[in-house]
Amino acid sequence: MFAVEAKNLKKTFKTKQGDVEAVKDVSFQVNNGEIFGILGPNGAGKSTTILMLTTLLRVTSGNGKIQGLDVGQDDSEVRKKIGIALQDTGIDNLLTGRELFFTTARLWGFSKSDAKKRTLEMLDLVGLTEAADRRVKTYSGGMKRRLDLGLSLVHKPEVLFLDEPTTGLDPGSRRVLWEEIKRLREDGVTIILTTQYLEEADELADRISIIDNGLVVAEGTPDELKTSIGGDVITFIFHSYEDAKKAKGLVSNSEIENNELRTTVENGAERIPDLLNKLSENELEVVSVSANKPSLDDVFLQVTGYRLEGAADTEEELIENE
Amino acid sequence: MNNSNAPFLLQLGILTKRLLLRLSRRPLAELPNIFISAFFLLVYDGALGGVFGGSAAGTPFDFAKGNFLNFILPVSIVSASVSGGASGIYLVEDIESGVFKRYQGMPISKWAIILAPIVVGAVRVLLQATLIMTLGNLIGADPATGIWGYFAVLGMAFFWGMGFAGYSVAAGVRSGSSQGAQAATFLFFPALFLAPTFTPRYALKGWLETAAAYNPTTYVLEGMRAIMIEGWVSDLILKGFLVAGGFAFITLTFAVLSARRATEKS
Structure with a gap:
């Protein structure tokens, strides 16, 4: 059984200007314990694909499975299996890191004492123990991302979805987050990661799917993709x-x-x-x-006909307007 | 992996506590709202108490039976109920910040997410009403029904506040912005002033008397006034509770339907 399966996923948004196909046909399979990278420019359909697989957006056609559970039919069970850190999932800035972990653990059904214990574990895991009692609004961008990552792991999910986890971070913070993501893989967590950074996909992903204009245009390990150019x-x-x-x-x-x-x-x-x-x-x-x-940049150029930088940014707007 | 999730009431409790914690973190944004209705009680009594208070005994203005505070206190309580309107803003803040989406990705009840700000709105109303009644008691309010009268007024205020909370949540969800939720609370002003706010209904001019007859606020005010001035006058009090409860029921239903539409997967 695959950790994640996407089969001919399609998403059409209805807008005032007419229907827009954000995801035309996306299929992939993710093995347990691997980091699977979805690479593509803004507007390629990455976030929409993630939103569909995480039960947050209705699938127009096709289907998705998480650990064998059908997305759309077993949503409540799917949510127990997954952790989600999306670009636009928010963090309550008025609360402290400790309060947020505790609240999240309680919502996941931990008893008070277990929630306190889990809070300490998570603060340690994401390196926020010292900042635990500071309000989140005083955290740096990197600390907020680590907190976000930690909040998505409170219930020990089997599959973790990370939507552009390092966008906007400085190189140092990005490196720290990369190390944490690698450590999670070592702990057996399956990770689906979207990114528009070639270096990030190359560094982290065991396999990569390149998505462009709502379609999968190439898939393989970074080495396979590079070798495919010849x-x-x-x-x-x-x-x-x-x-x-x-x-x-x-x-x-x-x-x-x-x-x-x-x-x-x-x-x-x-x-x-x-x-x-x-x-x-x-x-x-x-x-x-x-x-x-050849680099992944060259691969991207060959399969899409353009370089990754400077691509259009329309996908988030479509999702927000839904 | 943690396979369980909290039962509904526990979820509601946790989410309500989170919102209360948020409120406690910005006291300067909350305290003026809490005190403003108490302030208006003093102003109304100071401005009108001389004419309609003890000196009106034996005149046509003696509708407060000698204690204008008993007559005007319900106005402050009802005006405090607008603070229930903050509920919509709390919910919209969570939608705008993405916190709402985080909860949607967890196996928790969406009703708990929607009801939590309504409960907080109602708690705010209760807090304000308690403050107003305490102040009123200190400066001379004297309910004809005794101490239990205060509890009855509090109960009616609670339902009325829930009504405003539900209305603002619906408005907030439908407008999708905190400004929209805020703007919707302006409904409060016609609701409060197209009613027997400063004099009994029979003393209003024709058009206002007609408007007041169709305004649910009228029956809440009259119910509270019956408790404060007349005693346990069952028909007026019952009417007050029915109108406040009905208002809460209608707006909560409206909120739930609006939220269902907003939270359904697109």
């Missing part, structure tokens, strides 16, 4: 966009972005001299050239 990525930097554009006509299977031209070839280092000669013969001066193994 060869090495050679990057030429020119003085101008015009030069890069001219070079594109000379180098097959290449993409340009500003004054950069990239191409993927077998044995990249060996091909560089030939390519440089060809460009030179056409009076194109190369500022710098490099050959690297």
Whole structure:
């Protein structure tokens, strides 16, 4: 049995401008104990997919299962199995960390004494023991995210959904959160993580599903995805966009972005001299050239046709307007 | 994994306690509201007590039977009931901050989530009513029904406050903003003043007397006044309780239906 299954999930929002398909067809399976990354730009359908799987949004068609339980039919049981830390789940800023953990534990059915014990455990787990009696409004962004993560773990869920857990955090706080997420995997928690950070997906995810425009466009381990491109990525930097554009006509299977031209070839280092000669013969001066193994960025570019940065941000607006 | 979850009443208790804790964290936002009705009791008595109080004995203005405080105290109590309107704001604050969504993702009753702010609103009304009655008692209010009369007034205030709480929750959920919930409480003003607020109904001008006859506030005021001035006059008191209870029932139903629509998965 898979920890999580999404089968042909589809979500259509009705708006004043007409129907909008936020998720067109998303399927994946997540094994127990793995970190599964859903990578994509804002508006790709990541958050909508998570909201459907966590019972917070009705599925238009298709189905989802959590530990074999049907989303939409066994919602109450599904909620007991999962922990949720969404981008827009709130934290009561007027209460302290200790009060929030205690209240959450009591709502999950812990007795008073067990709730006190669990509160201490959770404060320790997310490194907030010292700040336990401070009101949350005095916490830093990183502390709030750790608190949010902790609150989603109070009832010891089997599956944890994290929707862009590090968005807006500074690099230091991001690293701290990454370590906590890895530790949870070691404890056997299955984690579904959405992110728009390639580095985050590469660092954390055992497997990745790339979602674009409501569709799964690639899936595999980070290494599988990188290998799927084949060869090495050679990057030429020119003085101008015009030069890069001219070079594109000379180098097959290449993409340009500003004054950069990239191409993927077998044995990249060996091909560089030939390519440089060809460009030179056409009076194109190369500022710098490099050959690297493909990154997730390259994978993303190949499967979507654009780079991850700067994509449109419409999904959250649609969900909010529902 | 923890497989159980708290029973409904415990959930309601925990969520109510959380909201009360929130209120205690911003006393400056809450205290003026709590004292304002008590302040108006002093002002009304100071401004009108001379004309309609003991000196009115034997004149057509003697509707307070010599103690204008007994007549005007219910006005302060009823005006305090608007503080039940804060309930909608508490709920909308939770919706706006995303706390509501966090609870939706847990296997807890959505009714507990919705009822908790209503209970807090009612507690606020009770607190204010108690403060007003204590002040009234100190400065000379003297219910014809004795100490139990105060409890009866408190009971009626509780239902009336629940009514306003339910109304504001419905308005808040439907408007989806705390400003919307706040704006909806302005209904209170016509409700309070298109009623026999400062004089009995028979002394009102024709149009206002007609409006007052259709205004439920009238029957709550008259019920409370019967307790304070006349004694255990069952028909007026019963009418007051029925109207307050009916108002609470209608607005709570309205709140529940509105909330059901808002919390249903889209």
